[in-house]
Amino acid sequence: MDKPVKTLDVLIIGAGPAGLTAAIYASKFKLSTLVLEDEIVGGQIKEAYTIENWPGFLNISGNDFVEKLVEQATGSGAVIDEFDSIISLKLTDTKKTIETASAVYNPKAVIIAAGSKRRELPVPEEKKFHGNGIHYCELCDGHIYNNKEIAVVGGGNSALLAVKFMTKYANKITIIQQFGYFQAEKKVQDEVLSNPIVNVLWDSEVRHAVGEKKLESLIIENVKTKKTAKLQVDGVFVFIGLAPRTDMYKNYISIDKYGYIVAGENTQTNVKGVFAAGDVRSKLFRQLTTAASDGTVSALMAEKFINSNGG
Numbered sequence: 001m002d003k004p005v006k007t008l009d010v011l012i013i014g015a016g017p018a019g020l021t022a023a024i025y026a027s028k029f030k031l032s033t034l035v036l037e038d039e040i041v042g043g044q045i046k047e048a049y050t051i052e053n054w055p056g057f058l059n060i061s062g063n064d065f066v067e068k069l070v071e072q073a074t075g076s077g078a079v080i081d082e083f084d085s086i087i088s089l090k091l092t093d094t095k096k097t098i099e100t101a102s103a104v105y106n107p108k109a110v111i112i113a114a115g116s117k118r119r120e121l122p123v124p125e126e127k128k129f130h131g132n133g134i135h136y137c138e139l140c141d142g143h144i145y146n147n148k149e150i151a152v153v154g155g156g157n158s159a160l161l162a163v164k165f166m167t168k169y170a171n172k173i174t175i176i177q178q179f180g181y182f183q184a185e186k187k188v189q190d191e192v193l194s195n196p197i198v199n200v201l202w203d204s205e206v207r208h209a210v211g212e213k214k215l216e217s218l219i220i221e222n223v224k225t226k227k228t229a230k231l232q233v234d235g236v237f238v239f240i241g242l243a244p245r246t247d248m249y250k251n252y253i254s255i256d257k258y259g260y261i262v263a264g265e266n267t268q269t270n271v272k273g274v275f276a277a278g279d280v281r282s283k284l285f286r287q288l289t290t291a292a293s294d295g296t297v298s299a300l301m302a303e304k305f306i307n308s309n310g311g
């Protein structure tokens, strides 16, 4: 059966803070607005235990924050299409076509707010143990490791906050850190390192994940001595940075050497009527407030583009 072909004003890719902010603005301008999200709504911030730097709130959980954004976006008329994947797209100055599993869209303007995703553990066995021994979200999967031994890879805030969270469940936690120091805030480091169930393998990287049906151990290499050792674990949580989700745009949109979309503060990409907002854009700082700022600017730019007959 042929898919329905739909025209609309603004199509936003990604329902994180940038995409949802753009949706609030675009729909308030009475532009027909669709947000495509191929996972659950909210983006990275839904994983935050607490947010303490969103102006106007002393603190709010990631989930509550996302709930409010969604309420505000849909309340002003935006439609959010969750779990719908983009199969193909074509983005030119004169025509934009985006095909998903359920429909073909011809929007006048496109806002790419696709954010970033956690980098996967670079071992050949990643796919075999993904979600079954190798994990990226302690809030989602941490409870599986009650009274078990785990490892956490990474030394930034995300890694050490995950360690702190996992002390509720695990009976032994080994942090595997590629440097001889942590990048996380000192306060978090002190809290984590004073816990007797936590120990650290400095200057170390994971080379293999080993196990028959489930993960049983990791092969760790000391990057200074080049010696390898086996670490018995039931699970490993990985926090080794983020990578932008921009592969599918590269035939049309300029991408920088780190994979981010090239667009200035006005969020305009090299294609007329296509804007990039939030963490996906090449820029210095990636925060909630900067994502919301980009979301706002991109919607204002999209409105201007459509009403100047560009769209």
Ligand SMILES: Cc1cc2nc3c(=O)[nH]c(=O)nc-3n(C[C@H](O)[C@H](O)[C@H](O)COP(=O)(O)OP(=O)(O)OC[C@H]3O[C@@H](n4cnc5c(N)ncnc54)[C@H](O)[C@@H]3O)c2cc1C
Pocket: 013, 014, 015, 016, 017, 018, 019, 036, 037, 038, 039, 040, 041, 042, 043, 044, 045, 047, 048, 049, 050, 051, 052, 053, 084, 085, 086, 113, 114, 115, 116, 117, 158, 245, 277, 278, 279, 280, 286, 287, 288, 289, 291
């Ligand atoms: C655990 C954690 C805690 C954090 N805490 C804070 C904090 O306290 N304060 C702060 O300022 N920042 C915090 N951050 C950073 C903040 O969450 C990000 O800067 C912000 O979420 C960026 O928003 P975004 O909308 O640009 O991208 P994202 O949040 O990454 O959202 C992008 C969305 O696009 C979707 N998407 C991507 N590609 C496609 C596609 N092809 N089709 C459909 N959908 C797609 C993704 O699934 C995702 O939902 C935290 C991040 C993490 C991971």
